[in-house]
Amino acid sequence: NMKKQLDKKSKFLSYVLRHQPEAIGITLNIEGWVDINKLILQANQHGESMTRELIEEVIKTSDKKRFTISDDGLKIRAAQGHSTQQVKINHIEQVPPKFLYHGTATRFIDSIKEKGLIASDRHYVHLSIDEQTANTVGKRHGKPIVLKVKSLLMYQQGFKFYLADNGVWLTGTVPNTFLIFD
Numbered sequence: 308n309m310k311k312q313l314d315k316k317s318k319f320l321s322y323v324l325r326h327q328p329e330a331i332g333i334t335l336n337i338e339g340w341v342d343i344n345k346l347i348l349q350a351n352q353h354g355e356s357m358t359r360e361l362i363e364e365v366i367k368t369s370d371k372k373r374f375t376i377s378d379d380g381l382k383i384r385a386a387q388g389h390s391t392q393q394v395k396i397n398h399i400e401q402v403p404p405k406f407l408y409h410g411t412a413t414r415f416i417d418s419i420k421e422k423g424l425i426a427s428d429r430h431y432v433h434l435s436i437d438e439q440t441a442n443t444v445g446k447r448h449g450k451p452i453v454l455k456v457k458s459l460l461m462y463q464q465g466f467k468f469y470l471a472d473n474g475v476w477l478t479g480t481v482p483n484t485f486l487i488f489d
C-alpha cells in the first residue's frame with residue numbers, strides 16, 4: 308500500500324541523505340544539500356525507483372519533516388540526524404528553553420548515568436521539546452524512558468545548542484550532571 312511504500316522511500320532518503328550518500332554515488336555539500344534531479348537519477352540507477360512526486364509525497368506526509376527542499380526547489384537535504392562526514396551543517400545557535408527532553412531505552416540508563424549523553428555515530432545528541440516526543444524517540448530503542456535535561460543551565464555554562472529545520476534540538480554532549488533521571 309501507499310503508506311508502506313512512502314515509509315520505505317523515507318527510509319531510503321534518510322539512508323542516503325544522512326549516512327551513506329556514496330551508496331548511490333552522490334556527494335552532499337557541506338550543508339547537506341544535493342541536487343534533486345541528480346539524487347533521482349542516481350537512485351534509479353542503483354535500483355531504487357524514485358521520482359520528484361514520490362519525494363514530495365514523502366515530505367508532505369511525514370510527521371517529522373525529516374527533509375527540507377531548498378527555496379529554489381532544486382535541492383534537498385536531511386534536516387538533522389547525519390552521520391556522514393561529508394556534511395557539517397552550520398546550524399544557527401539558539402538559546403534553549405529551561406528544560407529539553409531526551410528519550411532513550413531503559414537498557415542504556417546505567418551507561419548514561421556514568422557517561423552522560425553522547426552522540427556516538429551521529430554528529431549531535433538529539434533533544435526533544437516535550438516529553439511526549441521524547442517518549443516516541445525512546446521507543447525506537449526498547450522500553451522508553453525520558454530524561455529531563457537542564458538545557459538553559461548548560462547554555463549559561465557555555466554549551467552550544469542548535470535548532471534543526473524540523474524542530475529537533477541538537478547539542479554536542481550532555482554531561483550527567485545536567486540530567487534528571489526520575
Ligand code: HQG
Pocket residue numbers: 321371373388410411412415418419422423424425426427428429432433444445447448475
Ligand atoms: C543512546 C530519530 C549508552 C541514546 C529521532 C540513544 C531523533 C547512550 C542512542 C533522531 C549514551 C543513540 C535521533 C550513553 C546516548 N550510553 N547509550 N552514554 N548516550 N545514548 O538513534 O536520539 O526518525 O543515534 O539515548 O526522532 O535515539 O531518524 O539517537 O538511544 O530525532 O528521523 O544512544 O532519530 O529521528 O540512538 O534519535 P540514535 P536518538 P528519525
